């Protein structure tokens with residue numbers, strides 16, 4: 575087998591955006607940290623997500639995830655001692671935002687077929703202190719959400735849709751993010767499209783509109799060094815990609831850049847220990863410029879993912895993956911499968927130059943999160959724990975060709991039936 579590395583290392587910023595980026599005026603923009611274009615961009619996205627009803631909605635942009643999540647919960651007036659329901663098989667940023675409001679995260683197990691919160695178990699966790707449910711559409715996949723809405727209405731609880739994985743996905747032909755009081759979306763570096771960072775919140779319930787100026791006032795301009803780090807990340811990750819096949823040079827490059835602090839951290843150790851304070855920054859303008867360039871390629875990216883997902887599904891039909899609902903539009907942010915002996919499989923693939931993705935191989939991702947501080951009790955969400963231990967993401971990013979996907983499939987079959 576030829577030694578070309580196939581990696582699940584995921585950044586949507588590819589060669590094309592890099593070339594356009596260096597030839598653009600972005601170099602001159604990092605110092606402009608606010609820009610009237612951002613409001614234009616916000617308007618565009620609102621119209622895209624909600625073409626017929628955008629006038630009745632509002633949007634706020636943030637630099638990072640926890641700011642968006644934290645401020646959404648604050649809008650619900652969540653405070654010390656309140657409870658917020660969240661599914662197990664989630665990300666530490668979600669939990670940290672809850673903890674930062676001084677509320678208690680209450681974990682509910684997931685359904686095996688949808689990877690989303692199990693409504694039957696959810697009902698049992700509701701108490702007089704429950705103020706909100708975070709409804710996460712895991713990987714891309716919305717479940718039958720009417721059931722959860724009914725429970726929330728009956729109990730007078732707010733719903734925050736976490737669409738971090740699922741921008742452009744649809745449930746019953748309606749784009750996600752339109753269903754509940756508020757929704758948050760991500761354009762972080764490993765999401766559907768990327769502007770290195772950027773989160774936004776859509777406010778569907780007019781009851782909260784009055785609170786918007788207060789939040790905007792609280793958001794500071796991102797410091798110049800942070801903006802520059804984001805721009806440098808685009809260059810470094812591009813060169814890292816070019817050196818995938820050159821021993822492990824790309825790993826060294828990313829490692830050294832991180833150590834030298836010239837690119838933004840993925841997650842600080844303090845975040846994994848639930849001991850970090852969120853910084854509340856507005857979205858900087860030079861990243862908005864990148865986003866506009868990437869946005870023009872969104873359909874191309876999604877079609878590529880869908881094509882690869884269909885290929886994997888056809889050729890790995892004996893293995894377990896997330897069930898599809900034919901009424902949904904799935905955009906397959908990750909091609910996640912659940913394999914027995916997943917550690918051994920990953921090692922075997924690595925030995926054959928295929929790096930499988932490890933996103934959500936923990937009940938609270940990523941690795942080394944302090945569960946005690948996150949108030950998660952081991953064995954409390956058994957489906958999530960079982961699936962996390964079996965989770966593997968197959969390479970499906972924009973640089974993966976069909977031939978490479980075929981190589982991945984052949985190796986998986988070889989592992990299970992020959993090794």
Ligand SMILES: Cc1ncc(COP(=O)(O)O)c(C=O)c1O
Nearest residue numbers: 639665667668710736738760762
């Ligand atoms: C469901 C969910 N919400 C929020 C986040 C935090 O997002 P970000 O990676 O943009 O900080 C993640 C992380 O991937 C996530 O999986």
